[in-house]
Amino acid sequence: MRFDVLTLFPGLFGSFLAESLLAKALARGLVSVEIVDIRDFAPDRHRTADDRPFGGGPGMVLAPGPLSAALDSRLSLPGPVPLVIHLTPAGRRLDQALARELAARRRLILVCGRYGGVDRRVAELYPGLELSMGDYVLNGGEVPAMAVIEAVSRLVPGFLGERESLEGESFSEGILGAPLYTRPRVFRGLEVPGILLSGNHREIDLWRRREAARLTRLGRPDLLDPDLRGNRGSAVDPREDREPGKDPRGGEGKG
Numbered sequence: 565m566r567f568d569v570l571t572l573f574p575g576l577f578g579s580f581l582a583e584s585l586l587a588k589a590l591a592r593g594l595v596s597v598e599i600v601d602i603r604d605f606a607p608d609r610h611r612t613a614d615d616r617p618f619g620g621g622p623g624m625v626l627a628p629g630p631l632s633a634a635l636d637s638r639l640s641l642p643g644p645v646p647l648v649i650h651l652t653p654a655g656r657r658l659d660q661a662l663a664r665e666l667a668a669r670r671r672l673i674l675v676c677g678r679y680g681g682v683d684r685r686v687a688e689l690y691p692g693l694e695l696s697m698g699d700y701v702l703n704g705g706e707v708p709a710m711a712v713i714e715a716v717s718r719l720v721p722g723f724l725g726e727r728e729s730l731e732g733e734s735f736s737e738g739i740l741g742a743p744l745y746t747r748p749r750v751f752r753g754l755e756v757p758g759i760l761l762s763g764n765h766r767e768i769d770l771w772r773r774r775e776a777a778r779l780t781r782l783g784r785p786d787l788l789d790p791d792l793r794g795n796r797g798s799a800v801d802p803r804e805d806r807e808p809g810k811d812p813r814g815g816e817g818k819g
């Protein structure tokens with residue numbers, strides 16, 4: 565899987581690419597990431613890539629010239645036909661199903677906007693996917709680009725080591741994942757559910773499935789019922805879903 569990232573701030577990607585599983589996948593050649601500085605395609609010696617908006621208003625706009633030249637430089641490379649992804653709050657929201665679709669591609673070009681946004685003509689001249697991270701506004705497309713790279717890369721076969729797996733993960737089967745626990749068995753009065761210490765893997769598996777379904781019903785009912793989509797999440801704290809009067813910390817009733 566290959567990613568080309570077009571950005572005004574290439575330095576932001578330094579440690580992102582140099583750490584953890586992604587660094588390993590890059591070293592093994594499972595994934596490749598090319599960071600392209602849009603300013604390298606600016607026509608002037610000040611490397612100007614933005615301009616004031618027509619019609620007035622605050623904020624600068626990424627100009628179409630340097631960005632188009634940067635896109636052309638990537639599109640003219642040999643290899644699999646890339647999908648151009650325009651990162652914008654106005655796009656389709658990223659979810660696991662879309663991440664799977666993107667992982668089926670072999671090459672993605674991620675266009676990071678900044679300032680007030682990108683001249684609209686770029687998305688018209690380079691049709692692809694307009695993609696949003698969610699209904700909030702970030703300073704630029706770099707964090708969304710990193711999210712796409714992570715969400716897609718970890719679906720590439722071989723990316724996850726033996727110690728990690730997609731199995732049982734949130735959204736892998738359309739629902740949330742089950743809660744996880746590690747040592748110590750009792751922490752600040754809270755005990756690990758006994759079933760997880762039983763060694764009975766069939767029962768543990770059943771418990772995890774039940775817990776995943778319960779937490780999904782409470783926290784994300786929209787995942788189970790498409791009619792609820794758009795009404796994401798609920799006001800109910802899943803931790804509140806316990807038998808009345810039963811204290812989760814082992815029945816001591818502390819406060």
Ligand code: SAM
Pocket residue numbers: 651652653654675676677678679680681682695696697698699700701702703704705706708
């Ligand atoms: N003025 C724009 C608007 O109202 O939609 C917001 C511009 S934002 C400050 C600058 C850039 O950050 C955008 O061009 C886009 O690339 C990126 N960005 C911000 N929020 C985003 C989000 N939720 N999803 C994807 N990209 C986002």
